[in-house]
Amino acid sequence: EELGEQLRKQHRLHVQGSDVPAPAATFDELSGRLGVRTQIVDNLRAAGYFEPTPVQMQAVPVMLERRELLACAPTGSGKTAAYLVPVLQHLREPRNAGCRALILAPSRELARQIALEASRLATGTGLRVRCLDKAKRAADGTPRPVSQKYDLLVSTPNRLIYLLDAEPPLVSLRTVEWLVVDESDKLFEAGERGFREQLGRIYSACDSAQVRRALFSATFAHDVDQWCRLNLDNVVTVSVGQKNT
Ligand code: ADP
Ligand code: MG
Numbered sequence: 001e002e003l004g005e006q007l008r009k010q011h012r013l014h015v016q017g018s019d020v021p022a023p024a025a026t027f028d029e030l031s032g033r034l035g036v037r038t039q040i041v042d043n044l045r046a047a048g049y050f051e052p053t054p055v056q057m058q059a060v061p062v063m064l065e066r067r068e069l070l071a072c073a074p075t076g077s078g079k080t081a082a083y084l085v086p087v088l089q090h091l092r093e094p095r096n097a098g099c100r101a102l103i104l105a106p107s108r109e110l111a112r113q114i115a116l117e118a119s120r121l122a123t124g125t126g127l128r129v130r131c132l133d134k135a136k137r138a139a140d141g142t143p144r145p146v147s148q149k150y151d152l153l154v155s156t157p158n159r160l161i162y163l164l165d166a167e168p169p170l171v172s173l174r175t176v177e178w179l180v181v182d183e184s185d186k187l188f189e190a191g192e193r194g195f196r197e198q199l200g201r202i203y204s205a206c207d208s209a210q211v212r213r214a215l216f217s218a219t220f221a222h223d224v225d226q227w228c229r230l231n232l233d234n235v236v237t238v239s240v241g242q243k244n245t
């Protein structure tokens with residue numbers, strides 16, 4: 001505990017919430033103490049990463065405990081891997097049973113980058129990643145339903161709502177166990193009330209009893225924070241850098 005506090009101070013990590021697990025300072029700790037599969041840790045190293053960034057140190061142990069999370073850390077601080085590592089760990093084996101992890105991003109370009117990083121970190125696990133950036137169409141031009149064979153989907157909220165609204169729906173979120181909202185500050189900003197409505201609809205479509213949620217952003221936004229306190233279960237908040245007031 002003492003050591004955990006020291007690490008947080010050293011890396012300017014601020015946490016709120018009950019029983020927040022200690023940060024993991026090294027990749028060896030991830031595969032050792034925290035039980036992350038060596039394949040995933042090997043993939044981090046193969047990507048040229050040598051140690052976790054501060055947000056990864058704290059967010060990974062929190063999500064490995066299936067705690068709901070709001071994490072704020074500057075642009076370029078490695079937030080993508082911070083949620084992909086625990087999500088990939090929880091997905092374990094590929095299943096042909098529908099999407100079990102859903103990542104939302106504000107733009108298609110970002111969604112593609114996230115899907116690329118996810119495929120890279122999933123190397124050798126057999127897990128399948130798909131970016132919902134364009135419709136797959138049948139020979140007659142009608143959009144095809146999203147195949148059940150993907151373990152992890154990445155999408156913009158708009159694209160997903162379009163697929164959910166089709167008659168019959170072209171995607172099912174009933175098997176989603178992790179819902180991650182990336183750049184949640186931008187989504188809240190750009191969509192204003194609209195995005196909150198979309199998010200609410202996406203949440204209710206993820207109607208599995210064990211769905212867990214995590215929001216990531218570059219800036220601490222009070223509206224996002226308030227939304228999380230209201231809507232998430234026993235939320236942990238993590239922020240890196242200057243303590244926001
Ligand atoms: P953010 O989402 O916080 O803006 P990204 O996840 O896009 O940051 O990561 C920014 C860059 O840092 C990317 O090029 C990524 O590959 C790299 N990166 C991520 N984690 C690490 C790490 N542990 N060590 C070194 N580089 C990393
Ligand atoms: Mg990012």
